[in-house]
Amino acid sequence: xxxxxxxxxxxxxxxxxxxxxxxxxxxxxxxxxxxxxxxxxxxxxxxxxxxxxxxxxxxxxxxxxxxxxxxxxxxxxxxxxxxxxxxxxxxxxxxxxxxxxxxxxxxxxxxxxxxxxxxxxxxxxxxxxxxxxxxxxxxxxxxxxxxxxxxxxxxxxxxxxxxxxxxxxxxxxxxxxxxxxxxxxxxxxxxxxxxxxxxxxxxxxxxxxxxxxxxxxxxxxxxxxxxxxxxxxxxxxxxxxxxxxxxxxxxxxxxxxxxxxxxxxxxxxxxxxxxxxxxxxxxxxxxxxxxxxxxxxxxxxxxxxxxxxxxxxxxxxxxxxxxxxxxxxxxxxxxxxxxxxxxxxxxxxxxxxxxxxxxxxxxxxxxxxxxxxxxxxxxxxxxxxxxxxxxxxxxxxxxxxxxxxxxxxxxxxxxxxxxxxxxxxxxx
Amino acid sequence: xxxxxxxxxxxxxxxxxxxxxxxxxxxxxxxxxxxxxxxxxxxxxxxxxxxxxxxxxxxxxxxxxxxxxxxxxxxxxxxxx
Numbered sequence: 001x002x003x004x005x006x007x008x009x010x011x012x013x014x015x016x017x018x019x020x021x022x023x024x025x026x027x028x029x030x031x032x033x034x035x036x037x038x039x040x041x042x043x044x045x046x047x048x049x050x051x052x053x054x055x056x057x058x059x060x061x062x063x064x065x066x067x068x069x070x071x072x073x074x075x076x077x078x079x080x081x082x083x084x085x086x087x088x089x090x091x092x093x094x095x096x097x098x099x100x101x102x103x104x105x106x107x108x109x110x111x112x113x114x115x116x117x118x119x120x121x122x123x124x125x126x127x128x129x130x131x132x133x134x135x136x137x138x139x140x141x142x143x144x145x146x147x148x149x150x151x152x153x154x155x156x157x158x159x160x161x162x163x164x165x166x167x168x169x170x171x172x173x174x175x176x177x178x179x180x181x182x183x184x185x186x187x188x189x190x191x192x193x194x195x196x197x198x199x200x201x202x203x204x205x206x207x208x209x210x211x212x213x214x215x216x217x218x219x220x221x222x223x224x225x226x227x228x229x230x231x232x233x234x235x236x237x238x239x240x241x242x243x244x245x246x247x248x249x250x251x252x253x254x255x256x257x258x259x260x261x262x263x264x265x266x267x268x269x270x271x272x273x274x275x276x277x278x279x280x281x282x283x284x285x286x287x288x289x290x291x292x293x294x295x296x297x298x299x300x301x302x303x304x305x306x307x308x309x310x311x312x313x314x315x316x317x318x319x320x321x322x323x324x325x326x327x328x329x330x331x332x333x334x335x336x337x338x339x340x341x342x343x344x345x346x347x348x349x350x351x352x353x354x355x356x357x358x359x360x361x362x363x364x365x366x367x368x369x370x371x372x373x374x375x376x377x378x379x380x381x382x383x384x385x386x387x388x389x390x391x392x393x394x395x396x397x398x399x400x401x402x403x404x405x406x407x408x409x410x411x412x413x414x415x416x417x418x419x420x421x422x423x424x425x426x427x428x
Numbered sequence: 429x430x431x432x433x434x435x436x437x438x439x440x441x442x443x444x445x446x447x448x449x450x451x452x453x454x455x456x457x458x459x460x461x462x463x464x465x466x467x468x469x470x471x472x473x474x475x476x477x478x479x480x481x482x483x484x485x486x487x488x489x490x491x492x493x494x495x496x497x498x499x500x501x502x503x504x505x506x507x508x509x
Binding site for chain 2: 077078079082083134138141143144146147148
């Protein structure tokens with residue numbers, strides 16, 4: 001099989017390649033609980049501004065949650081917002097913002113060569129729960145079940161809404177990959193560009209999870225739902241007294257292009273994607289496996305043709321659960337044992353866990369480090385858990401480290417899916 | 429319930445289903461689809477909302493009777509009686 005693959009598959013990403021084989025990020029659109037564009041988001045991360053608040057959750061009362069406040073109607077009519085889903089609305093906002101940011105001449109772009117690949121943790125829980133709730137409120141009258149339930153809950157829904165909104169006629173689908181979704185969506189776009197399936201890829205991740213009570217109830221049942229009287233302090237990965245996940249929504253979509261195309265139009269280039277890996281624990285439904293996490297990071301570094309000490313910043317998945325943070329801390333310590341110059345941070349203290357959007361958002365939060373040389377801190381660490389101690393861990397205060405060339409972004413998910421993505425500061 | 433009340437009920441539902449539309453200038457005798465950006469799924473929503481909010485059932489064979497505001501009022505008024 002391998003001998004029949006296009007020749008560029010025999011190259012290692014990051015090695016000498018021509019510009020058609022180099023994939024770059026040329027636009028970013030995002031919404032997070034603490035910012036609706038990259039500039040707002042980055043400032044909030046540097047200044048330890050939380051986006052987590054208390055919100056009323058059906059049946060359960062006040063819970064901590066990260067909700068976004070972007071303008072839903074900036075790019076979408078009220079009618080189509082009503083017909084679609086919150087995840088679709090987030091995706092449409094992010095996609096339009098990313099395209100505007102990329103300065104692509106959108107009206108001249110061949111829309112049949114644009115692909116939309118979005119990572120999701122889950123989709124459809126919100127819409128199904130709403131229908132059941134409505135039916136329950138109306139004497140179990142099943143005839144009130146909405147005809148929109150099917151299109152709202154098909155798994156391609158958020159990506160499909162983007163194509164409807166932007167008249168994109170190339171491929172679209174979502175990547176169901178638990179909380180690794182953001183990274184996985186980006187990786188899919190890289191692969192499709194390398195295959196020549198599309199010329200422009202809109203990639204990333206999206207989540208509407210806090211709109212359903214079920215995810216709160218499930219994490220509560222696992223003893224893994226974050227709580228604190230001050231909601232902004234509820235999400236505290238790596239802290240000794242962390243008590244679980246703050247459930248958040250969000251989205252982050254990138255415009256990816258081949259470097260050759262980006263150069264032709266003098267595009268602004270945020271980063272080049274030079275390495276990635278996805279693997280599976282094959283261990284447990286929910287408990288992580290640090291050995292597999294190490295293997296995943298090392299596979300991505302090898303694919304990029306780098307050594308561990310080349311990595312300047314590692315962004316952890318760090319969700320704030322007891323076992324998860326300890327496992328990943330062990331993995332990062334082991335994976336980077338040979339590097340004294342790699343700094344490590346995490347983002348969920350600021351924004352909670354944005355599920356399918358987490359990987360893409362957290363990577364975006366670190367990209368400005370290529371320009372300012374600063375590592376944003378993780379926040380809400382009052383007492384560092386000794387089991388989470390990592391060399392060069394940056395928390396509570398930003399750290400200026402100077403030149404940043406490589407960032408490795410971790411995103412892991414249930415059923416033992418691990419992903420690591422490496423981006424490089426763009427140099428011609 | 430008066431015809432005006434029934435008309436208002438239908439307008440309220442349409443306003444929710446097509447929130448971008450101005451329903452204040454509708455011609456009661458003209459097709460709703462000619463005047464508003466409504467498709468077949470929107471009409472299913474109108475039927476659904478009549479059932480949910482007012483316990484009024486519209487069988488599928490009667491959907492064409494919801495074509496204009498006038499025909500809506502004429503068809504629905506007995507059901508609100």
